[in-house]
Amino acid sequence: MTLNLTKEEQEMLSGKHGKATQKAMEIITTLGNIYGAKRLIPVSSVQIAGVSYHNLGEAGLEYLDEMAVDGQTRVLTTLNPAGMDLMEWKKHGISEDFAKNQQRVVDAFAKMGVVTTCTCTPYLIGNLPHYGEHIAWAESSAVCFANSVIGARTNREGGPSALAAALTGRTAEYGLHLEENRDAEVKYVVEAELRNTDDFGLLGYVIGNRTRKSIPYISGVLKASTNELKSFCASVATYGGVALFHMEKVTPNVTTIPETTETITQEDLEHAREKLDDEKADIDFISVGCPHASIDEIRHIASLLDGKQVADGKTVWITTAKPTKDLAIKMGYYDQIEKAGAFLVSDACCAVAPLKGRFTGLMTDSAKACFYARGKNDFKTEIRTVEECIREAVS
């Protein structure tokens, strides 16, 4: 075995620090061996996926309960979205049964010392690593954002391996933790005009489909807001498994520039839009906030909805993190949104909530949301700007 462990790590593996820590260390060292790591490294931040009871099921919950018997997090650890708003689930049509089980999942994480944030954008609400920091994150969009936009270092963890990193404070040093694996592999010159979050989602769709896990270097994007970058990250990770990209004059990582160059035209973007637009989609569900909406996005949506009324037969979910919702309540945005008949839903999102059978057609500004709406819920989809989504909701 080439993986070298410190004395403390060996003790964790031998069971001296309890059963959960031992199991966690078995996961970390096995992954280290598979990928040829030479040592483990400390991580300072963890983001765990696999929180919705809808995905986890009873067996997943049983595993968490087992780990919670004596497992305690060693570093700041936050949670991915759950299947429902933990406070207001009832008015969103979630069943008592589901709510009870979802709460059991959150309680198991809380028992281990996890901060039960339930958001896919931990970097917006206090789990914000800095450039060069080693972290262990699950949630593909957040992984892509952390690696690319922030310049922190993480592989794409799964639920159990992220939890294992939280309980040991370690991860194996391989993949994107190593400088030599972070260089760009293919260059894209963007000639298309990018105006809104939906356009950045379409760009992620195009690059993701072409790139397939290699590391893109993207030039030609003249400016990009944090909201637009989070939309791009979600899309490029969903459609291409991309965990890291470089964007000229936007992202901080240093890289050599690849010689292989491809162009992305307006036509490519329009073609992507056609692919994500289903014919004869009967829109009865409008959702914005994949990834979770920032306070800035909520402010904008509230102003669009102010004084309007959501049409009969349509349901609107604006999804966000709980701390952002609290801020929206304080600022009066929540009242503007809810008075219009839309819901400001925290902790959950349209991709992980148990929504199958409840709607037939989704309109969203998120390319990622389209993927899950189709694959998991059998909804037809249309991708539009936030303004068009709200217009559809009130018409």
Place this chain on the structure above:
Amino acid sequence: MKELTGRKIFKGKAQGETITTTEDISFYGGCDPETGEIVEKGHQLEGQSVAGKILVFPTGKGSTVGSYVLYALSKAGKAPLAIINKSTDPVVAVGCIISEIPAIDQIDIEKIEDGQKVEVDADKGVIHIIED
């Protein structure tokens, strides 16, 4: 008795009959967590159960939730006795660890036939083919 040597993924010993496929397996969505039946449309093993067998396949694919499906199988008593891969992916590796399923990879899996009786010693990374 033929012997194949690979790498330990998760410890343990098992003896039983093989079920083999040359196609990758996605446990999440591809395998019923309550019965162990492969349900992926068009898969070589569609309709067959992995429960109580030595499961031989190239590697895993699909969602990381797949690890929890192996755990569910194990809790339901429907898990494979052991897993043998060409190259174990992280989803299957983590699934084996949390469910305590003996597993070995870096095996030339074409040398193992469907329905053979084999002995797996994952601690040593060794497989013995007992009967053809």
